[in-house]
Amino acid sequence: MIIKRYQGASEKEAIMKAKEELGPEAVIMNIKIVKQKGIRRLFKKGYVEVTAAIDEPTNTQRERSKTKNSEVKDSDFVRESNPNIITETATTVEERAETRTSAIEERLDNLAQLLERQMKDADEEQEETLDQNSRMVKLVFDQLVNNEVTEENAREIISEIDNSGAKLQLDDLLASVYQKIVLKLGQMKTIELSEDKPKLVFFIGPTGVGKTTTIAKLASKFKLEKKCKLAIITADTYRIAAVEQIRTYANILSVPIDVVYNTEDMEKAIDKYKEYDLIFIDTAGRSHKNEEQREDVKRLLEIARDYNQEIYLVISATTKYRDLVKITQTYSDISNYRLLFTKTDETGALGNILNIRMLTKEPLSYTTFGQNVPDDIGVTDAQFIAKQLLGGNE
Ligand SMILES: Nc1nc2c(ncn2[C@@H]2O[C@H](COP(=O)(O)OP(=O)(O)OP(=O)(O)O)[C@@H](O)[C@H]2O)c(=O)[nH]1
Ligand SMILES: [Mg+2]
Numbered sequence: 234m235i236i237k238r239y240q241g242a243s244e245k246e247a248i249m250k251a252k253e254e255l256g257p258e259a260v261i262m263n264i265k266i267v268k269q270k271g272i273r274r275l276f277k278k279g280y281v282e283v284t285a286a287i288d289e290p291t292n293t294q295r296e297r298s299k300t301k302n303s304e305v306k307d308s309d310f311v312r313e314s315n316p317n318i319i320t321e322t323a324t325t326v327e328e329r330a331e332t333r334t335s336a337i338e339e340r341l342d343n344l345a346q347l348l349e350r351q352m353k354d355a356d357e358e359q360e361e362t363l364d365q366n367s368r369m370v371k372l373v374f375d376q377l378v379n380n381e382v383t384e385e386n387a388r389e390i391i392s393e394i395d396n397s398g399a400k401l402q403l404d405d406l407l408a409s410v411y412q413k414i415v416l417k418l419g420q421m422k423t424i425e426l427s428e429d430k431p432k433l434v435f436f437i438g439p440t441g442v443g444k445t446t447t448i449a450k451l452a453s454k455f456k457l458e459k460k461c462k463l464a465i466i467t468a469d470t471y472r473i474a475a476v477e478q479i480r481t482y483a484n485i486l487s488v489p490i491d492v493v494y495n496t497e498d499m500e501k502a503i504d505k506y507k508e509y510d511l512i513f514i515d516t517a518g519r520s521h522k523n524e525e526q527r528e529d530v531k532r533l534l535e536i537a538r539d540y541n542q543e544i545y546l547v548i549s550a551t552t553k554y555r556d557l558v559k560i561t562q563t564y565s566d567i568s569n570y571r572l573l574f575t576k577t578d579e580t581g582a583l584g585n586i587l588n589i590r591m592l593t594k595e596p597l598s599y600t601t602f603g604q605n606v607p608d609d610i611g612v613t614d615a616q617f618i619a620k621q622l623l624g625g626n627e
Contacts, residue, residue: 236286244281251285259285380622381584414619422596429541431509438547440518443575449482453607464506465490469517544570550577571598578602
């Protein structure tokens, strides 16, 4: 007995091959549709395998079989007189083929599994990277918001960071955000001495933010350190105490001071100090809610329009963002002012400095950080603020 397997694209083709080799008497014992497994299914179609048997091969069949099938050896036919041996041999061939096929299949399956696992790992890694990136970005976002940067501004800063897939390192992310903040805070603009004398320097802003104290601090620096010729004019005549306060500072510094009550006085005072380097002008604190007081400030600035001038909008770092927005809206028709933040010592969160700078686009200038005259003032330090907003100065 000879048992052999034949493969064909279809059942018909496989049977034809069997009959052609074993003769028309060959018995089809089994038909198997073989589907490719694992990764092989991507490259190879399935096939039909028929197992055919013949009881007594003729010489021709034997010859045909010899030339066509190297799997079936001469010895298979030599022992044909013993059907048990033949059956056993045929079974061995079948088993061997089976073993080889399944070994290959196994290997390919393993490879497929390996590839699938790698692809999955890659996916997971990408997800993990994204996850890690967004977790880190969220961390930085929260840090900014905790320091009172508005969510909108925090989002704007972070959206400008290139987060296109690559794994972010926290240090790199922090460095990028830090740089963005420093850029957004911009170049500080401070009092510049000019050949075109006198330079008028106005300090305007809400009540009690520290305008007068700031003038005293700056007057001290410019008079004592830079040896400038400096005078002070106060237009704050609403309160006796206010006049006395500035007069006391002026006396200590040996700086002339004029108190003005109207526009005419103002013009006269400016004229009196026309040879001076600097004239600091203190104004009464204006409530941003009081229309009349706002008009006073505008009139004052109008008189000085023909002079070389700088305007500092003094605001406290402790004021709520919403109120700061209203305050800056009040002064929106004054162009080219500078932002001067006071009382940074009274708050742990400097977000509003960035917020108001981003809102008004006006430059920052000085920052005050205590009541001590003249020490507690400095040029606004963008690096320090950026570090603080990222939790670096805690
Ligand atoms: N902690 C702290 N207090 C400050 C700072 N600057 C000013 N002050 C205090 O704030 C209070 C008001 O300061 P002023 O200089 O009188 O404020 P102002 O803006 O001139 O006030 P008005 O003239 O009433 O509008 C005073 O007690 C100052 O000592 C600062 O940077 N930090
Ligand atoms: Mg004052």
